[in-house]
Amino acid sequence: MYNVQTVRKDFPILSREINGKPLVYLDNGASAQKPQAVIDAVTQAYTMEYANVHRGLHTLSTIATEKYEAVRGKLAKFLNAASEDHIVMNSGTTESINLIAYGWAMPRFEPGDEIVLSVMEHHANIVPWHFLRERQGVVLKWVDIDANGDLDPQKVLDAIGPKTRLVAVTHLSNVLGTVVDVKAITEGAHAKGVPVLVDGSQAAVHMPVDVQDIGCDFYAVTGHKLYGPSGSGGIYIRPERQAEMRPFIGGGDMIREVHKDAVTWADPPMKFEAGTPGIVQQIGLGVALEYMMALGMDNIAAHEHHLRDYARARLDGLNWLNVQGQSATKAAVFSFTLNGAAHAHDISTILDKRGIAVRAGQHCAGPLMEHLGVDATCRASFGLYNTVEEVDALVSGLELCHELLS
Amino acid sequence: MATPAFEEIADTFEFLEDWEDRYRHVIDMGKSMPPLEDAFRVPATKVDGCASQVWLLPEIEGQGPSATFQFRGASDAMIVSGLIAVLRALYNDVAVADVLRIDAPAELARLGLNDHLSAQRSNGLRAMVERIRLLAAEAAGA
Numbered sequence: 001m002y003n004v005q006t007v008r009k010d011f012p013i014l015s016r017e018i019n020g021k022p023l024v025y026l027d028n029g030a031s032a033q034k035p036q037a038v039i040d041a042v043t044q045a046y047t048m049e050y051a052n053v054h055r056g057l058h059t060l061s062t063i064a065t066e067k068y069e070a071v072r073g074k075l076a077k078f079l080n081a082a083s084e085d086h087i088v089m090n091s092g093t094t095e096s097i098n099l100i101a102y103g104w105a106m107p108r109f110e111p112g113d114e115i116v117l118s119v120m121e122h123h124a125n126i127v128p129w130h131f132l133r134e135r136q137g138v139v140l141k142w143v144d145i146d147a148n149g150d151l152d153p154q155k156v157l158d159a160i161g162p163k164t165r166l167v168a169v170t171h172l173s174n175v176l177g178t179v180v181d182v183k184a185i186t187e188g189a190h191a192k193g194v195p196v197l198v199d200g201s202q203a204a205v206h207m208p209v210d211v212q213d214i215g216c217d218f219y220a221v222t223g224h225k226l227y228g229p230s231g232s233g234g235i236y237i238r239p240e241r242q243a244e245m246r247p248f249i250g251g252g253d254m255i256r257e258v259h260k261d262a263v264t265w266a267d268p269p270m271k272f273e274a275g276t277p278g279i280v281q282q283i284g285l286g287v288a289l290e291y292m293m294a295l296g297m298d299n300i301a302a303h304e305h306h307l308r309d310y311a312r313a314r315l316d317g318l319n320w321l322n323v324q325g326q327s328a329t330k331a332a333v334f335s336f337t338l339n340g341a342a343h344a345h346d347i348s349t350i351l352d353k354r355g356i357a358v359r360a361g362q363h364c365a366g367p368l369m370e371h372l373g374v375d376a377t378c379r380a381s382f383g384l385y386n387t388v389e390e391v392d393a394l395v396s397g398l399e400l401c402h403e404l405l406s
Numbered sequence: 407m408a409t410p411a412f413e414e415i416a417d418t419f420e421f422l423e424d425w426e427d428r429y430r431h432v433i434d435m436g437k438s439m440p441p442l443e444d445a446f447r448v449p450a451t452k453v454d455g456c457a458s459q460v461w462l463l464p465e466i467e468g469q470g471p472s473a474t475f476q477f478r479g480a481s482d483a484m485i486v487s488g489l490i491a492v493l494r495a496l497y498n499d500v501a502v503a504d505v506l507r508i509d510a511p512a513e514l515a516r517l518g519l520n521d522h523l524s525a526q527r528s529n530g531l532r533a534m535v536e537r538i539r540l541l542a543a544e545a546a547g548a
Contacts, residue, residue, distance in 0.1 A: 341484060342484060343458055343481075343482050343483035343484060343486075345457050345458045345483045345485070345486070346483050346484045346485050346486075349485055350429065350485075353425055353426075353429075360457075375482070400426065404426070404429055404430055404433060405433065405484055
């Protein structure tokens with residue numbers, strides 16, 4: 001039985017007040033809070049177990065290396081990758097997708113080659129592809145969502161042409177909460193010989209992920225959204241794709257030998273991890289993943305579906321509120337605007353006075369905002385520690401916004 | 407003492423103890439401001455450094471340091487519109503040379519706006535004050 005009150009006790013920040021009100025943290029889509037176990041692990045690492053990794057033979061370096069490298073296995077387990085060698089560790093999804101753009105796509109794509117994207121991608125899964133468009137004439141092909149915010153896998157597959165070299169798609173929209181059938185997209189794309197990159201930055205937080213079942217080529221996750229430290233994360237890369245990749249960032253750790261006129265690379269995944277990594281952040285991420293797996297991803301998903309259903313019913317009752325994205329299977333992510341002239345920033349400012357943290361703006365999703373025809377929205381994004389009482393607090397805060405701003 | 411218009415706001419705020427009433431008052435002031443036509447919402451009048459969009463249009467009467475400073479403004483956010491109205495009360499009908507003598511942070515602190523607005527909005531307020539001072543300095547030197 002999932003006891004959210006017990007879970008909340010694991011997150012010290014949730015007991016603080018903001019503007020004299022209990023914190024209602026609904027900005028999990030931007031970044032999640034950290035359980036005490038993660039905070040303790042970070043403290044422990046710096047207090048007793050810190051040294052650089054992969055370098056020293058002394059005791060501390062060995063301890064730090066073992067703890068750091070163990071996270072690779074935890075990420076593999078979390079994503080159900082077949083081997084921890086399929087996991088490249090880094091600072092998160094932005095770095096991961098840049099790695100694929102620079103390391104895999106850039107040396108392989110010709111002018112006129114196409115990348116198929118959905119309009120609800122996060123900028124992290126857009127801007128690296130714009131680099132290829134600007135620098136080497138790659139064409140971006142955009143696939144629309146329907147009125148509910150759902151992405152029809154067949155429309156993605158229909159967009160694939162003879163020059164399509166990659167499908168890059170989110171697993172879960174950070175704005176609409178829409179869950180994308182990335183397995184169907186991958187099966188169809190592979191049947192046409194096209195690899196698939198999945199931006200899992202949001203999805204891995206809210207649902208069990210099995211990269212072998214999805215079958216995708218790349219699956220990126222972000223540690224700070226997974227209740228881990230900022231600057232942590234990683235990407236699953238199918239071994240066939242790893243073999244096709246050249247290194248992206250050069251430096252220590254990713255090399256085998258360096259001479260004045262020659263250099264050879266370490267084997268993957270180390271080939272793609274240059275310089276001293278975020279050692280302690282990554283160790284903290286390992287603890288966060290263990291924490292989530294101990295709660296059970298199915299249990300977390302069930303709890304959040306309960307929150308989603310409750311929030312959807314309550315927000316639907318506000319006839320002056322426009323919720324963007326009505327997908328039946330969406331996650332507990334609600335973007336909305338108020339009827340009339342109220343700006344998203346007005347709403348978030350007033351909610352903040354009530355201790356409620358939401359995000360206001362474009363949510364790093366410019367093309368989606370254009371598609372929806374809105375300048376900005378407010379977004380309430382729920383996590384594993386949120387409660388139905390917090391939904392009520394949000395609704396009450398929104399009623400105040402409506403009164404003040406209408 | 408600031409301008410009569412600003413002192414009037416300060417008097418009103420003394421009676422409005424809870425933040426909801428102060429916000430309501432600020433928002434109402436924004437709503438009753440004279441509008442800024444779309445033709446004036448251009449890059450030259452746009453103020454960067456605000457979380458929302460802000461435009462300030464100077465309308466200075468006269469020449470040199472004794473010219474009277476006035477401006478109109480607009481924002482796509484209602485609370486920020488209200489802040490523009492507060493700044494109009496603080497600066498409008500002041501001689502351009504005197505605009506630079508106004509201690510805006512101290513005056514705004516009298517309204518408790520520093521406590522009641524988020525850091526990003528305070529930054530927006532600062533950016534607006536800087537623009538006003540720049541416009542007044544240009545006019546005073548002309």
